[in-house]
Amino acid sequence: MTEGKQVFVEKKKVKKIKGKDEKLKADEIEVFIMGKSYKVPAGLTIMKALEYAGYRFIRGCGCRAGFCGACSTVYRIEDEQKLGFDLACQKVVENNMYLVQLPFVPGVKAEYDIEKIDPSDSILLEMYPEIARCVSCNTCTKSCPQDIDTMKYIQMAVRGDIERCAEISFDCIQCGLCAMRCPADIKHYHLAQLARRLRGKYIDPRSKNLANRVKEIDQRKYDEEIVKLIKMPNKDIKELYVKRKIEAEDEGDLGGD
């Protein structure tokens, strides 16, 4: 993957290896994958452009929909100073874009037993002491493809505000782009995972309804009723089903996949 390096060198040093046919068709654009030129249809995501060019993904491709963080990538558009950060499955290619596939980046995770952990104000600092070294450069926030205020959740962690840290970091897809760029070597996404579990377990109040229902089920309160349903002739259960009252038709508080 030595060609990949070309993306990171200064603009004037970028060596273009032009395709044999220089002309672009109307709906085509030119991209440079690991430095090599390819023509691809406009409007594709980076991921689909790589595939169009002939790449078959093994790494760097998971959900293909912005949920798993497998495809985090960097790019640069010719003549632009700024390095772009995004998800290959979400970002649409632009003309003269330099594309790479990022290698695996190891990031050490703290190990713990959530049952035995003490959810004190200082716990995040104890588990991930490097967060104290944050220099507030905001690079993490700028690299986040989910537009999360990453620096802020790190600062909440330093302050011991587990609840806010969990809240702000909730949409994190653990892509690692922040950690890759952080000058203080912070592993933001691992820390945030711990903060959310602490909040879910120790801070948010528990549901009483749920506790009651679990108890009832343990006492086998519903067994008989369900057996009755299972034994019911098909015709009868169909009727019961059709006639059942649907709560949502009255209210409209609805959810779904």
Add this chain to the structure above:
Amino acid sequence: MSEIEGYPDYMLESIKKVEKNRDYNMKHPVKPMGMKDREKILAKYHPDYMKGTRRELKVGINKGEIFYNGIADLLEARTILDPKDVDLTKIDYDVDVLIVGGGGAGSVAALFANESGIAINKILIVTKLRHGDANSMMAQGGIQAADRPEDNPALHYLDIYGGGHFTNKPELARALALDAPGIISWHEKLGVMYDRYEDGEFQELSGGGTCRNRMHSCKDYSGMEIMRVIRDKARNLEIPTLEFAPIAELIMDDKGQVAGAVAFNLETYEYYVIRSKATILATGGSGRLHLSNYPTTNHYGATGDGIVMAYHAGANLCDLDTIQIHPTGDAFPEPIVGILSTEKIRGLGAIPLNKNGDPFVFPLEPRDVESASLIRECKDGRGIVTPTGMFGVWLDTPMIEIIHGKGTIETKLAGEVRKFKRFGIDITEHPILVYPTLHYQNGGVEINEKCETRIPGLFAAGEVSGGVHGKNRLMGNSLLDFNVFGRRAGIFAAKYVKKAKIGKLTLKHLDKYNKLLEKAAIKSEKTAPILLPEYRGEMAISRSLDIF
């Protein structure tokens, strides 16, 4: 240039009609369909009932039964492994419980196998991509459990069974309904952050086909939140996990039991022989087969490998004559075609509308009925045609904030907002364009309440299994499924291991299967399972050489 900014003018014209009718549409909802109407619309517009989508299978234990063409193609292909190429005398991993698939069901199974007494180093998760690259990570809407006082597990059972057109295995539907509250309680202890009211009670929503509000959500990243917490626990326990090494075929022994599997290292092309006393199949679904040519919501690894390898080993399959198409896949813009727009959007009050801005269906029919209604609207010429020739109908998202107040969309549907913002579409201002997309594998390897298949030593759980949902799954029941049956698979596999004795390893079943194909005079160029879908450009493939 490639920048996509909002909707083209002709779509904006149609949106004007949507806006004009919005008030009226909100006040005059379409009523749910009766059973007769449901049947009629399904017969005409749902691929499960249409001609040419499915055929009789010609080989194996389910010979003569109906399967979707794309699945029959795989089952009628030669086995991917040639037994001659594999040396079974050198064992690379020797474990008690092998778990095939590192998604939701697999991870939960691993945790409960450990809790049931299997030592960490006697468990092995083997997965195709990274641990957690799975459909489980992508679920948005939420998970069902009947825990409110106005609800109960018997009502949940009735919804599951009726939603499945009364074709589910009743004992599996019962397990799903009765285990559900216990699962949510387990999640509470693990630290899953559910959406709650201030007093700690869950904010529960309803959805297609459910008679009570019982959908528990974690914003619109429900699957991600559950999956990453479960994975975090597995990582803390250091459960051994082999990534980028999909299982290609199962190994059997001379007593006819499943006794392990052969993994294939995607990067070095080496194989590994894994011997195990119990094997849990947790390979998930098959959206990437694009059955009936639908785009899909599924992750890259959802290629139906589990059903194929189990079938080669003699396990039986059920309900693969149906697929679940989700009514609201994205139809515009092109880069997100097929990706899911969560059912929660309709749950929060958005209504599907045709190009004239008119409603045509109750927004929360069961999925198959809702999808068929959208397809009908488009086939009858009342859909919007996109610049790339896709059909779609509007889903009027701005209604949500009229009902629930400003800011609702941003807090409850952050993922959706983000997805459309990239393309210059503000879903608080404008509706989104949707069309059904291939979402879920209703059936699969038949299991019983203990997750046993008919082959000793082989267990299955999650989307790869069949029987739980019958011929149609309801929303929120498959996150539940992977938890309920992942747990059961782990527990019962651990029990099974205590008395299991493995004989001599063999791959003879593969030779046998290939002979069956010859006997049935099936000539297929293909091999299966396919492990990864093929998306390379046609040009690139046609010029690729197999010399390296």
